[in-house]
Amino acid sequence: MIKLSVNGEESEIDVPADMPLLWVVRDVLGLTGTKFGCGIAQCGACTVHLDGEPVRSCVTPVSSVGSRAVTTIEKIGDSELGRRVQQAWLDDEVVQCGYCQSGQIMSATALLASNASPDDKAIDQSMAGNLCRCCTYTRIRSAIKRVAQS
Structure with a gap:
């Protein structure tokens, strides 16, 4: 057990x-x-x-x-940060097919928990291992920045 x-x-x-x-x-x-x-x-x-x-x-x-x-x-949505990340995903219309998005949100939340104001390089490094078949990377970056600026 x-x-x-x-x-x-x-x-x-x-x-x-x-x-x-x-x-x-x-x-x-x-x-x-x-x-x-x-x-x-x-x-x-x-x-x-x-x-x-x-x-x-x-x-x-x-x-x-x-x-x-x-x-x-x-x-993840039970935390304030998790709710903000999920809302940013909705506001920036990140999701297309949605398959990768739970992993994307989990990685983005961890990034923002450790770095509240990540620059593009930090976002790229943190999110590099998350692939999106629909290529919504620009919207993912935008959503992360939206949370960082709020």
């Missing part, structure tokens, strides 16, 4: 130690906002936070999480 804290809820789950956190979140806990993209940590669709830091859940074995708090897209 593995003990896990996801979105503030403690769970004890019976899964293999090497099971990716992504599948625990989606298939065991039923939180389907975190998406499977590539399975090799290259696209960012599966981004969640571990103690506030963005990680790729598709390559993170559940046994490596330990006592760190897991936050998914379902919970």
